[in-house]
Amino acid sequence: MREDTIAAIGTPSGQGGIGIVRVSGPDAVAVGDRLFHGKCRLSEADTHTIHYGTVRWKEKVLDEVLVSVFLAPHSYTGEDTVEINCHGGNFVLRRILEAALEAGARSARPGEFTERAFLNGKMDLARAEAVMDVIQSKNKYALDNAVGQLKGNLSGVISRMREDILYETAYIEAALDDPEHMSLEGYSERLKQKTEELLCRIQKLIASFDSGRMLKEGVRTAILGRPNAGKSTLLNALLREEKAIVTDIAGTTRDVLEASAFIGGTELLIMDTAGIRDTDDRIEQIGVERALECGKKADLVLYVLDSSQPAAEEDMRIIRMLSPGKVIVLLNKTDMEGVTDLSLLKKMLGEEHAAAVLEISARERTGVDRLEQMIGDLFFRGDISFNDEIYITNIRQKEALTEAKESLELVLDSIRKGMPEDFYSIDLMNAYEKLGLIIGEQIEEDLADKIFGTFCMGK
Numbered sequence: 001m002r003e004d005t006i007a008a009i010g011t012p013s014g015q016g017g018i019g020i021v022r023v024s025g026p027d028a029v030a031v032g033d034r035l036f037h038g039k040c041r042l043s044e045a046d047t048h049t050i051h052y053g054t055v056r057w058k059e060k061v062l063d064e065v066l067v068s069v070f071l072a073p074h075s076y077t078g079e080d081t082v083e084i085n086c087h088g089g090n091f092v093l094r095r096i097l098e099a100a101l102e103a104g105a106r107s108a109r110p111g112e113f114t115e116r117a118f119l120n121g122k123m124d125l126a127r128a129e130a131v132m133d134v135i136q137s138k139n140k141y142a143l144d145n146a147v148g149q150l151k152g153n154l155s156g157v158i159s160r161m162r163e164d165i166l167y168e169t170a171y172i173e174a175a176l177d178d179p180e181h182m183s184l185e186g187y188s189e190r191l192k193q194k195t196e197e198l199l200c201r202i203q204k205l206i207a208s209f210d211s212g213r214m215l216k217e218g219v220r221t222a223i224l225g226r227p228n229a230g231k232s233t234l235l236n237a238l239l240r241e242e243k244a245i246v247t248d249i250a251g252t253t254r255d256v257l258e259a260s261a262f263i264g265g266t267e268l269l270i271m272d273t274a275g276i277r278d279t280d281d282r283i284e285q286i287g288v289e290r291a292l293e294c295g296k297k298a299d300l301v302l303y304v305l306d307s308s309q310p311a312a313e314e315d316m317r318i319i320r321m322l323s324p325g326k327v328i329v330l331l332n333k334t335d336m337e338g339v340t341d342l343s344l345l346k347k348m349l350g351e352e353h354a355a356a357v358l359e360i361s362a363r364e365r366t367g368v369d370r371l372e373q374m375i376g377d378l379f380f381r382g383d384i385s386f387n388d389e390i391y392i393t394n395i396r397q398k399e400a401l402t403e404a405k406e407s408l409e410l411v412l413d414s415i416r417k418g419m420p421e422d423f424y425s426i427d428l429m430n431a432y433e434k435l436g437l438i439i440g441e442q443i444e445e446d447l448a449d450k451i452f453g454t455f456c457m458g459k
Contacts, residue, residue, distance in 0.1 A: 005031060006112055007105035009093050010458035016088030021096045022458060023105055024081040024113055029069065032082035034103040035096070036067050042082065047071035055084060057099035063092050077113055078120030111455025115448060118440060125440025125451070126155045126397070132455050133216060133393055138267040142215040145391050154390050154397075157205070158438050161198055165432045168194060172421050172428075184421055191424060192415050195408050198431075202405045205390065209398045212391030214299055218260060218267035222294040225304035226315065227274075230332040234304055234362040235272040238263060238372075263372050271298070292318075300375070301327040307340045307359070308333050328356045328374060335361040396451070400437040407431035 005025025011018070023031050032042040038053025045051060049069050055062045068083040075081040086096055101107060111132075118128045126149060133146035149155075168191060175182040214220075223231045239261050257272040273291030295301050295318070303319050305311060319327060331340060346357055358374060360367030392398050407430040414423045433441075440448075 005105045006108035006116075007031070007097060007100040008108035008113070008458040009097055010083070010113075011088060011093070013090060014088075015090070019086055019088035019093040020458075021084040021086065021093060021100060022081065022108075022113065023084070023100055024075070024077045024079050024108075024116065025105070026080065027104055028080040028082045029071075031100055031103045031105050032067060032069070032084070035084070035099055036065070038067070042067065042069055045069045047074050055086065055096055055099065057102070062095050062099060063087055065096075073120070073122075076122065077116040078122045079116060108458070109449075109453065110457045111452030111459060114455055114459055115452035118448065118452075124152075124155050125448075126158065126438055127152060128440070129394060129397075129451070130154075131459065135456065135459065136216065138218055139215070139262070141266070145212070145215055145393070148390065149393075154392075155439050157201070157390060158435050161201060162432055162435050164194065164198060165428050165435070169425050169428045169432070172425050176422060187421070188415050188418075192412065195411050195415075199405060199408050199412075202401050202408070205392050206398060206401050206405065208389065208391040209393075209395075210299075212393040214266070215391055216393040218269040219299045220297065221268045221270045221300045221302065222291075222298035223270065223272050223302045223304060224291060224295050224318070226306070226312065229304040229306045230362045231304050232257075232272055234302065234330070234332065234360075234368075235259065235270060237362045237365050237368050238268075238270065263375055266376075268300070268375070295322060299326060300378070302330055302371075303327055304330045304332050304362075305340065305345070306333055307331045308336045309339065311340050311345050324356070325378075328358060328371070328378075330362075330367075330371065331357065331359045332362055334359050334366065335364045397438050400434050404431040404434035407434065 003026065005023065005027040007021060007023040010020040010022040029042050035055045035057060036042055036051070036053055037056050038051045040051065042051065047070055051067050051069070053065060053067065055065050063086040066085040068085065070076070070081040070083075072079050084096055084100075086092055097107075114123075114128050114131050117123050118125060123131075130146050130149035134143065134150060137143035137146055171182075171187075172184070175184045175187070223234055225231050235257070239259055259270050259272075261268050261270060271294050273294050301322055303315070303322075305315060319329060329345075331342065331345065342357070342359065356374070356378075358367060358371055360371060362368065392401070407427045410427040411424050411431075414427065
């Protein structure tokens with residue numbers, strides 16, 4: 001346990017019915033007693049009880065409050081914890097926090113309450129990181145995944161793989177130490193099979209990272225197309241507000257305009273880009289280059305074609321460069337007399353891209369609802385499926401899994417080369433340690449501080 005006592009406001013900034021000032025540490029109850037006045041002293045209270053009274057400091061009543069008492073080790077942090085539930089105005093919350101600091105606590109760093117929970121053995125690192133994922137969840141699927149990790153879904157998978165690796169390592173060491181009673185004959189083939197199983201499980205987790213990132217951060221969506229195809233009008237239609245400037249002048253949009261919208265069951269991080277065309281205008285050229293770069297990095301591309309103009313081979317070339325699973329081709333301006341034949345367009349696009357073609361009028365909003373449904377189908381019932389599987393959501397976990405995978409691949413390489421069994425143990429233990437980083441085994445304190453420093457204040 002840490003020797004000092006920390007305090008912070010545990011609720012978001014702004015006005016609300018209730019706000020919370022949290023105090024945790026060995027002197028939390030003593031600090032609470034210096035502030036709280038009610039029918040009993042907090043030092044005489046049982047754990048997990050709530051008490052009505054007032055907060056007073058320097059003979060002045062600051063607010064009418066309810067104070068919750070959680071005694072170690074039965075608290076979020078594993079330490080004595082007092083939570084002061086007061087009215088949710090910024091000024092009163094700051095005033096009570098200042099009083100708590102004057103009464104003997106110090107100001108908590110971002111994430112320090114959860115860091116203490118981790119250091120005191122209340123949760124492993126994977127569960128601790130899931131706390132912030134719960135707070136930052138942007139859709140039902142992200143929340144379900146974060147809650148699952150908070151309950152230990154990922155930790156359980158990692159722990160079971162580490163147990164398998166430790167068993168194999170212990171078997172090798174025991175057999176080498178006592179060859180008369182434990183034989184390694186035929187063991188290499190058994191270890192090969194077990195290692196391949198572990199690699200399959202690790203690879204599945206690594207492959208989930210892109211989907212997990214989209215769950216957590218939103219789907220990066222680029223709107224591409226030639227000038228005046230209706231890209232900015234489409235952005236406004238999706239946002240249901242006039243975010244982008246719309247004119248008949250080609251090249252109005254010269255840089256990437258970003259906005260977010262909740263569409264098809266998830267958050268889209270939408271980028272409206274400059275019209276793609278050959279131009280001598282240097283500024284517009286930069287915009288076109290950025291547009292193409294956005295298309296390459298995006299999770300989803302909405303490629304807009306003007307149905308009142310013949311489809312250009314340049315459009316077809318760009319679309320075919322994009323992965324079929326991440327592009328929807330929109331034949332826009334169907335409210336005008338069209339010259340683009342839909343069947344011919346699908347033929348030009350090729351079989352892979354033809355399935356994701358939709359006729360719309362962004363200006364009249366016809367077909368936009370169908371587009372939103374198509375996006376939902378793509379990400380929740382089609383190419384990308386967010387279900388009850390475990391999804392890796394941060395790069396630290398992915399890097400640890402990748403390093404564990406590399407170590408297990410070295411084990412397979414040693415088996416193929418017929419190396420002595422003690423070579424297997426070295427790489428097996430390295431994989432064991434890398435997987436341990438995910439749940440916080442043998443993690444250094446400065447790395448823990450860095451991880452928890454990304455949390456919000458008061459958590």
